Amino acid sequence: MKPLIKKLVETPGPSGFEYAIRDVIREEIADFADEIRVDALGSLIAKKGTKTDAGLRVMISAHIDEIGLMATHIDEHGFVRFVNIGGVSPLTCIGGRVLFMDGTQGVIGMDGIERGKMPALSDLFIDVGATSKDDCPVKVGDVCGFERPFLDLGKRMVAKSMDDRIAAVVAIEAMKRLKNTPHEVHFVFSTQEEVGLRGAITAAYGVDPEVGFAIDVTRSGDTPRTNPKMATALGDGPAIKVRDASFIADPRLVEWMVKSAQDAGIPYQMEVLEAGGTDGRAIQLTRAGVPAGCVSIVCRYIHSPSEMVDSDDVENAVRLLVKLLEAPIILD
């Protein structure tokens, strides 16, 4: 899976600008889907399988957008001021490098910030090497993502956009391995999650699922200064979400997911996330309401340019997702 992971995490796709990553994924899944479409907000929706008597219409949602920046002003010396797209901390910006959608590269500077003082995003600027407004290739409204190559540490992997490309990889891989399913499965590669689950909201309306699962990353609780504490750790298996700040997973689904993992001998851990949200909320609240759950991949340093996941967790998340989709879904 590593070549696929590298390809996906290195393709830029800040929220609202997912066309490049969408094209990469579309090519990847073309041979494994029965039907592929793109909705008005740009989500890629791939259908696989035919619903049998024991089956349901199931939505799987992995978002393909990542956090990024948008230019607000080019000053007279050619420096670019910006705002965030999604949850961007000034601390992870400083010294960072960015890549605009047209290929322009730049660095983020912080001259003039007082020692020991937490800077605001408005204190920072992007330097693309321009000398004035006139020779600056960036215009107001142009978008960039953080630039950082994929880092393979063996069992552990690091990238700027594990959130949530690693989930897209899990969904793609599950699609490839899924041979028999009683369900009509709609794999949604959703857009604009980082700015408010927007793509999943319209995709869920369109798919009209009977049950749905988000695939996303979640925080790890295994670093030296984890705060708040969390009982998740890299390598302990895919996490079955009980709740996050955006939704409470359907307890019947949670129970069934746990039992399925146990039956298949797949390691798993339970996830109770205090902050943060996922596409699960969008699925749960669509139309008249839908039972929804979430499979998470535990990830360190989320929303930094160096997000770390464990290879075994990724493999086991694929196995769990395939296992879930192969069998009838029991809700009782």
Next chain:
Amino acid sequence: MTKTNETHTELALEIGASQLELLEKLCNATAVSGDEHEVRQIVLEEIKPHVDEVKVDALGNVLATRFGRGENRLRVMLAAHMDEIGFMVVKKHDDGLFEFERIGGIDERQLPGKPVLVGREHLPGVIGAKPIHMTTSNERKNKIETSALRIDLGPEIGDKVKPSDRAAFATRFEVIGPSLRAKALDNRLGVATLIELLKHAPEQIDLLAAFTVQEEVGLRGAGVAAYAFHPDMAVAVDATPANDFPHWDDDDENDRYNTRLDAGPAIYVMDFYTIPDRRLINWLVETGEQTGTPYQLRQPGGGGTDAGAIHKVREGIPSVSVSVPIRYAHTAVSLARLDDWAYTLNLLHTALGRITPDLLAGERRD
């Protein structure tokens, strides 16, 4: 980014005496969120002769349709909110003094000393302030909380005002040289623009005009309006702050102006609620470029328009926003330029006339 128009091309739609009279009527009416009755009545009266269908929905939105002619007409929704920021009376005290709450985004520092009009009868009151003679220097450093302020309507008011009545700033509409000065230019400029567009609707599309409610308290009206219209695309027409004073310090360039007066309609590239469909941004920008109509790109960042609710409706609706730049938004007096309004109206009018189904062919992309 701005584009100036040196050669003032002739405008298809002029802002004349009757358009200004309508804007004046709209601005002087009160329509604080949740009680948009007055503006709704003006809108209904103005548009009825020009539309094929009109209805008022459950939330109070005015939904008006003007059908085009021919095949393959796109259903194009325009949205402008009728409501304005203001106040609600919450408790009566003795001597005609009333406690109130703010409705919509109002800076508390803007309140003391402002005349207001209360209720549908526009009863004159004032948000009183302690005179400088009686305040300490310490008091003058701090803002006064809304809970410590009262609307003073005088002891004669009796039962004419009750909790739940709305109140609005009492500023009267004026044209001052090239400028418009009024309360609620946000968003009566948008409402007046939609009315003009309905009167001069292009033939090749179906024009679906939503005059929405409760935008200032969370884009509440627009979502249900979009659900009902089920359009192919949508444009929110609004007003947005121009924070365009140069900084005093020459070394500190103003990099957070949002928009500038005299630079034409502001096209949105991103706000808090919406990342607009680039196909629609390009459609408006190209219209501006090719017709020599001035326009500016609003700086991306916070704020929001009805597009924030509309684009997430059903399976998603490609949406964009265009605003008239105004100074001092959400205060008692805002200020706009007549030309910015005229160019906004004309940019939209021309752009609507250029729509073909090709605009939405293919996928959302850059």
